[in-house]
Amino acid sequence: MSMITIDINSGARKLTVQGGGSLLETLRTHKVFIPSACGGQGICGYCKVKVLEGAGSPLPVEEPHLDDAERAEGIRLSCQVKVRNNLKIRIPAKLLPVKEYACRCERIKNLTCDIKELRLRLPEGKDMNFIPGQYVQFRAPRYNGSPGEVSRAYSIASDPADAEAIELIIRRVPGGICTTYVFEHFKEGDEVLINGPYGEFRLSGTSAPMVFIAGGSGIAPIKCILHHVVNTENTRKGIFFFGVRALKDLFMSEEMRQFEKAISGFKFVPALAQPEDGDDWNGAVGRVTDVVAEYLAKQPDAAEYEGYLCGSPGMIDAAVKVLADAGIAEDRIYYDKFS
Ligand SMILES: Cc1cc2nc3c(=O)[nH]c(=O)nc-3n(C[C@H](O)[C@H](O)[C@H](O)COP(=O)(O)OP(=O)(O)OC[C@H]3O[C@@H](n4cnc5c(N)ncnc54)[C@H](O)[C@@H]3O)c2cc1C
Incomplete structure (x- = not known):
């Protein structure tokens, strides 16, 4: 296959590449990184780029990931675009320094x-x-x-x-x-x-109270954000509901207790969904989303909260509903689905 040119963002980068591979993989080989969670299988829909010239129509596997406006604009899943012709593409400028x-x-x-x-x-x-x-x-x-x-x-x-x-x-x-x-x-x-x-998941710049909700490894970005809250001496009120199955699945409690000491107005609430016989536990029990719903029902300012959620898609969907039912507007709810 002959050499092919890929023009990115009207000349911001110009690559001369070997054709034949997928656009996602070809860009990665040339150190231009497009996020992709599924590794190029056309499942996650993350690796969208705008193709202005050089690719055909979207493949059937791309269709569920594209709405009418995206199709009209030439948005494609880069994992499904084969590099066969010279290409002109547009990617978010913030991806170039990745x-x-x-x-x-x-x-x-x-x-x-x-x-x-x-x-x-x-x-x-x-x-x-x-x-x-x-x-x-x-x-x-x-x-x-x-x-x-x-x-x-x-x-x-x-x-x-x-x-x-x-x-x-x-x-x-x-x-x-x-x-x-x-x-x-x-x-x-x-x-x-x-x-x-x-990624776009991050703390907003407001002073609204924060409700963090995570399950299992979903604690990761929330822990990072809590470090940031400490480092910046941010005084926003926050509460973190952490859902795990049983006591043996609970981790980082000590670190979270340290955050409680370092951040005034921050509270950590671990919840066990299914405590096991012998679990020495007097904390919250039940699905984490039910524990959150119970808490928000008692807060007169529930609608003022911002939600920060991380974990499995099922947990996020349930948590978004709980927050919405408590009066929190959709644009105050931020999440990363681990799918
Ligand atoms: C923005 C983002 C951030 C993420 N951050 C984290 C993180 O901090 N920690 C973390 O542990 N994971 C995180 N994930 C999930 C992670 O990217 C992988 O999807 C996960 O680790 C599975 O990868 P794998 O290659 O082992 O499984 P795969 O080979 O991709 O999947 C094997 C099978 O398991 C299914 N599957 C995939 N993921 C899950 C899941 N989470 N639960 C149940 N079934 C699943 C798939 O549908 C497939 O059938 C994140 C995902 C996203 C999109």
Whole structure:
């Protein structure tokens, strides 16, 4: 296949590339990183770019991800566009500075039987400069039994003031390609490529009270945001509802108690959905969304809150409904679905 030109944002970058691959992968090879959660399978719909010239019509697999306005504008899933002709594309300008970092794994900590915390040391002198709440993409290389290299999104959990490393909190998905790599192959001392930062999930600039809701590894970006609240001496009132199954699944309680001490007006409320026999527990019990609903029903200023939610799509959908039922407007509810 002959060489092909990709013009990005009217000449802001011009690449000369080998044709034949997908646009997503070709851009990545040339260090232009477009977020993608599903690793190029056309499932997540994250890797949208505007193609002004050089690609045909959207493929059937893209259709569910595009609305009429996007189709009219030439938006495509970059994982489904084959690089065959010279292309003119437009991507958000904020993606151009996204970089790849070769990190060394400094520490792996088991937080529960199926959640690990990874501390990844950035290359000397390379600060990622992320906004608290954002995520990185972790590249799991091919391993015995995997279909090939994949990239997956993981929210940054570490203190933004710690410029030397990025910490991630990863829950094992049974049979998952990337998490099987993390749990069965990845070791302290190993090198891994991450790229980022990405995402719009972040603290707003208002002074509204905040209700944080997370399940399991969804605590990651909220922990990062709480560090930021401490670092910036932000005095907004906040409450964090953290849902897990049983006591053995609860982690980071000590860190959250430290945040309670450091941030006046901040409260941490862990909730066990299904406590086990013998769990020594006198805290909240039930689905985290029910615990939130009960709390908001007692708050005269419930509608003033902003919601910050992270976790599985099912939990987020239920939490959005609870917040909306409490009178919180949709544009005050921010979330990252871990799908
Ligand atoms: C913006 C964003 C931030 C994220 N941050 C985090 C984070 O901080 N910590 C974290 O643990 N995860 C996070 N995720 C989820 C993560 O990107 C992966 O989807 C997840 O780790 C599974 O990857 P995998 O390769 O192991 O599984 P895959 O091989 O992709 O999936 C295997 C099977 O499991 C299903 N599946 C995928 N994800 C889940 C899930 N979460 N629960 C149940 N079934 C699933 C798939 O549909 C598929 O059938 C985030 C996702 C997004 C979009």
